[in-house]
Amino acid sequence: MKSSSTTKAAQSNKDFMHGAAIIDEKGRETPITEDMIQKALKKILQAAKS
Numbered sequence: 001m002k003s004s005s006t007t008k009a010a011q012s013n014k015d016f017m018h019g020a021a022i023i024d025e026k027g028r029e030t031p032i033t034e035d036m037i038q039k040a041l042k043k044i045l046q047a048a049k050s
Contacts, residue, residue: 021029 020032022032023029
């Protein structure tokens with residue numbers, strides 16, 4: 001059985017970003033998602049085939 005403190009810590013960690021972000025000229029952060037990386041890699045692979 002999990003303690004309530006362990007559960008609360010897991011929930012707060014779920015919202016914590018473990019990665020990178022793009023910061024625009026106004027200082028706004030946009031987290032870089034796995035989907036964004038996959039799309040970028042597909043474009044790179046397509047360009048390399050050309």
